[in-house]
Amino acid sequence: MKTEIIKIQDAVGRILCHDITKIVKDEFKGTAFKKGHVIKSGDIDEFLRLGKEHVFVLELEPGEIHEDEAGTRLGNAAAGCGVSCSPPKESRVNLYAKYDGLLKIDLTALEEINDLPDVILSTLSNNTQVSKGEMLAGTKVIPLVVPEQVISSAEKAAAASMGVVKVLPFLKKKVGIIVTGSEVFKGRITDAFGPVLNNKMEYWGSEVLDIIYSPDDAGKIAESIKHCIKMGAEIILVTGGMSVDPDDVTPSGIRESGAEIIKYGAPALPGAMFLMAYHGDIPVMGIPACGMYFKITILDLLLPRLLAGEKITRRDIVKLAHGGLCRSCEGCRFPNCSFGKGASGS
Numbered sequence: 304m305k306t307e308i309i310k311i312q313d314a315v316g317r318i319l320c321h322d323i324t325k326i327v328k329d330e331f332k333g334t335a336f337k338k339g340h341v342i343k344s345g346d347i348d349e350f351l352r353l354g355k356e357h358v359f360v361l362e363l364e365p366g367e368i369h370e371d372e373a374g375t376r377l378g379n380a381a382a383g384c385g386v387s388c389s390p391p392k393e394s395r396v397n398l399y400a401k402y403d404g405l406l407k408i409d410l411t412a413l414e415e416i417n418d419l420p421d422v423i424l425s426t427l428s429n430n431t432q433v434s435k436g437e438m439l440a441g442t443k444v445i446p447l448v449v450p451e452q453v454i455s456s457a458e459k460a461a462a463a464s465m466g467v468v469k470v471l472p473f474l475k476k477k478v479g480i481i482v483t484g485s486e487v488f489k490g491r492i493t494d495a496f497g498p499v500l501n502n503k504m505e506y507w508g509s510e511v512l513d514i515i516y517s518p519d520d521a522g523k524i525a526e527s528i529k530h531c532i533k534m535g536a537e538i539i540l541v542t543g544g545m546s547v548d549p550d551d552v553t554p555s556g557i558r559e560s561g562a563e564i565i566k567y568g569a570p571a572l573p574g575a576m577f578l579m580a581y582h583g584d585i586p587v588m589g590i591p592a593c594g595m596y597f598k599i600t601i602l603d604l605l606l607p608r609l610l611a612g613e614k615i616t617r618r619d620i621v622k623l624a625h626g627g628l629c630r631s632c633e634g635c636r637f638p639n640c641s642f643g644k645g646a647s648g649s
């Protein structure tokens with residue numbers, strides 16, 4: 304990078320390489336033109352008004368690129384499906400969600416890019432639900448001019464990924480709910496779990512096919528699961544009976560239905576007694592009573608992922624441990640909090 308002093312009239316299209324401040328009546332008014340500004344013909348009069356007949360401009364050497372071009376290329380490289388980029392401002396390009404969905408960050412590519420000299424890419428947490436228009440990431444370069452090689456290395460890292468920053472849209476699923484508990488089945492107490500889950504699924508735009516009531520009987524729970532599958536359920540939620548009492552037979556019922564247990568017990572609080580199973584491709588979730596008593600639980604970490612079309616693995620559940628402790632704030636701000644935002648998988 305070289306600098307050159309030239310007449311302002313000849314500077315259109317050139318890159319200013321020093322700040323020009325505005326002093327009006329001996330009073331400092333801030334920066335009128337910042338270092339890095341690309342001079343436009345409309346700027347000339349203002350430069351002259353500021354008393355500048357000559358300015359220092361950059362002369363890029365072969366293989367160098369200006370910060371704004373670098374920021375633009377980084378943004379375009381990082382943005383996967385469902386993500387748009389802002390224009391650069393002092394090289395910073397912001398990435399925004401084009402629609403509501405699940406944010407996916409390729410953590411390997413993210414680290415690779417940030418390990419390069421002179422570039423940064425900073426994101427929200429992986430696997431969080433995001434809304435249309437929300438800012439998901441910001442990228443920029445550190446110096447005013449960077450070697451083109453650095454940006455092409457970042458582009459290569461991004462190209463090897465399936466999208467460094469992307470948004471998976473939420474799908475509408477058919478859901479079967481099985482409420483267990485002989486006390487509820489016999490009508491001795493009013494069901495409070497069914498309505499909680501019904502409202503949650505409504506919020507996600509999914510359709511609850513039916514709420515089936517079952518006594519604490521593993522065989523009956525298994526039958527209800529099979530019935531839900533016959534009805535066309537794409538997700539099955541089974542509530543209660545998940546802990547240590549002799550009548551807590553929901554895990555046995557799920558197993559008896561023929562579902563494969565992926566994990567019983569999850570490192571999330573609330574949600575420790577959660578069970579994840581699959582009947583073929585159909586997820587079956589055993590939801591402990593905390594799913595009814597607490598506003599936000601492990602269910603709110605995993606449901607968005609199912610609705611985005613992901614298959615939950617044992618590893619996904621194990622990875623919830625870091626950040627899996629809810630702070631139980633008085634005014635809940637989920638998802639804008641630390642719950643589920645640890646090293647939440649790749």
Ligand SMILES: Nc1nc2c(c(=O)[nH]1)N[C@H]1C(S)=C(S)[C@@H](COP(=O)(O)OP(=O)(O)OC[C@H]3O[C@@H](n4cnc5c(N)ncnc54)[C@H](O)[C@@H]3O)O[C@H]1N2
Binds near residue numbers: 482484493551591
């Ligand atoms: N000794 C231990 N007790 C508990 C443990 C434990 O490890 N050792 N774990 C606790 C944790 S963590 C959770 S979470 C809950 C899980 O409870 P369950 O899923 O087994 O729930 P139930 O025992 O079936 O019910 C608890 C409570 O809630 C009422 N209930 C259940 N379903 C409904 C419904 N649909 N509508 C209204 N009320 C419902 C039920 O009658 C019980 O009173 O276990 C902890 N305990």
Ligand code: MOO
Binds near residue numbers: 576592
């Ligand atoms: O499954 Mo329980 O949350 O630890 O309340």
